[in-house]
Amino acid sequence: MPSLIFMTSAILGALALGASAIPAPEIVERSFSFNIPASKGSVTYKSAQKVSGTFDGGMKTYGRGVSCTGQAEGGDADAVFLVQNGGTLKNVIIGKDQIEGVHCLGSCTIENVWWTDVCEDALSFKGAGTAVVKGGGARGAADKIIQNNAASSVTIDGFSASDFGKLYRSCGNCKGNGARRAVTIKNVKASGGKVLIGINSNYGDTATISNTCATGVKSICDEYQGNNNAAEPKKLSSGPSNACKYSKNYQYSLRTRESDDTLRGDQRNATLIRAAAEGQTPRVQYLIRRGVDVDHTDQHGLTALHHAVYCGFDDTVALLIDEGADVSARSFQCGTPLHLAVLNGRMSTLKVLRDNRADASAKCRLFGTALHLACHAGDLELCHVLLERNREAQLAQLAEVSLATGALRCNLNELNELEVQVTIACSPLHIVAKLGHLSLAKMLLASGANINAVDEAGYSATMYALRDRHFDVMQELLSQGAVPTRMRILESQIIPGDDGGLETTMRPPGSAPDRPYARTLSNRTTV
Incomplete structure (x- = not known):
């Protein structure tokens, strides 16, 4: 995405x-030590173990004797424990030799359960009901620690997490997705993570966070637009909101x-x-x-x-x-x-x-206009909001923008390697053409963007679409009246001199000519 x-x-x-x-006062940043309790023995299961009632593991390490398969999706048969509706799993260490960890098939309680190395997920909720996670912790999760695939209310209290992608995620693209899920996070300690909480606000999901310590966690709460068609969910926002509720205690x-x-x-x-x-x-x-x-x-x-x-x-x-x-x-x-x-x-x-x-x-030095940012994100809704008001005044200034080291650049080369300021004129249409955002290209054209504008290097949006093989965008531009650029600055690159149609008159930036050359005048080539 x-x-x-x-x-x-x-x-x-x-x-x-x-x-x-951002975290203060409800999210406090300070370091903590992730200490898994000492194991009192090990148990290897040949098949997933069903837990009805209460299972006290006595702080032994449990596994399946298999190697982790990474982020390949597993099933119930790959779990170490299958906690039935109403069941409780407590005082357990889940070892490295497993794939799916623990699955809860309904309401359940997970108490003082630790994962030494998370594989695909540590804990998955797969049945409707109320789930409670008390104490315990997990480390080494490339993606999620806790995955909620069910219409469950989840409370995570006193949990520790280290080196993870997400602590909790409401399933973003499950089959039959759409039910509201609520998660309450309290007394949690997290270190070295990408996202603490991920929810689907379009389904009414909520997250409430309080008394939580986070160190090196890049985002506390992200909102997504969930779906039920297995597509990658679109990220909507990050930070506190009506859906992501940080428990504010500020007085x-x-x-x-x-x-x-x-x-x-x-x-x-x-x-x-x-x-x-x-x-x-x-x-x-x-x-x-x-x-x-x-x-x-x-x-x-x-x-x-x-x-x-x-x-x-x-x-x-x-x-x-x-x-x-x-x-x-x-x-x-x-x-x-x-x-x-x-x-x-x-x-x-x-x-x-x-x-x-x-x-x-x-405009600003790093990002150009806000529309440049939204176009680079490929976010149709953000672009629509930006174009709704003051459209004429805005579009009049889209053709030129100053950009600098590490920022957006019209031809989107790896400018991060440079240490000098570079000024390149480009438009949002160039950006969406380079990245292949067809819907955004249509929106910009409908709003009056200059379809044949060229950047300082002499390249049009159509040429970028051709170079990066976004043929749907290229065809849209051509159908809307784009014309091949026949004169441009090429930084000592030259263009074939014959008139062979699209292939010769629209030689994309960075491609090597394979026909007789036209004459070159001071770095400007005429065809």
Whole structure:
């Protein structure tokens, strides 16, 4: 699935304040030691063991005597334990020699169960009901630790996770998918993971997280658009929302308020930015009433609104806008709040900014316009929202944009290897043609994008579609009136001089000519 985006070291550094603040106070970042209890023996099963009632494993290590098959999907027959509806599995260590770990076939309790090395999944819920995971832990999961394939309510309490892809995931593309699932996470310790929670908000899934410690976990809660046709689910957003509920315990205490009263000038302004990044809405409101500069910028040119948008605190965003924050405040490096809403796929925030007339044509050094970002993500809905308002003013400025090291580039070469700033003119249509996003190409054309615009290297969108063999996009462009480019800058590359149709007049960038050469004038070739 195409995904956002180029997260360069520059923007990571610029938003480090917000990123580290997202978890506080409900998600605390601190290290912990992952210690599996000592094994008191080992047991190898030839077949999956059914658990009815309660099975106490006595802290022995259980396995199947087989090698892990990676992320190949297994079945009930590959599990170590099959916990029946109403069953309890406790005091067990699941060893490395297994494929599917534990399957729960209905309501179940998993208590003090540990996985030394996760294979495909550690724990899968496959029957409707209520499931509780108490204590225990797992490490070494290339993808998911806990997979919920059923219409279950799941509580995970006191669990430890280390080196994992996702701690919990509601099945994104199961057959018959569509039921609402709820997960409650509390007292969890997680380290070295990609995503703590993944849910399908289009099905009404919810996640509630409290008293959880996370270290080196890139995302706390991601929302997806689930389906039932086995297609890769589309990521919708990341961060706190109505579906991803971080249990906020922030109280603006009298002591903190009195401390804030002593702040002056830039100290008070810097406190506003930190409070916005942490979603401390009451504190933000108080500081504004005390006369803080609502549009004060940090060393990276980012305002409190930038940080609140990036971190996903919609209530703080709404307050800042109501108090007059500039919705189009621009950081030279990272752009406007609109850029950051697109960067993290925050649709609700994007609509709020759009409705408050945020400048969709604003450009920044790293990303170009917000539409460039949405096009690179291949996100039709994001692009549609950006094009809904101020379309004429926006489209007039799509042809040129300055981009830099590590950012989007019109011909999308590996610019990360360069250490100098490069300026290339390109349009979102070039990007979608290069990446093969047919639906986005149609949308941009319907919105009036210049179909024959060329970049600084002289390449049109049609030529990129041809070069990268996105023939459906190429045919769409041609059917809409695209014409082959017959003059362009080629960086000492030359074009065949005969008129052989598409093959010669549309020689794609990077291909070697195989016909007699035309004359070359100062790096510009005429055919």
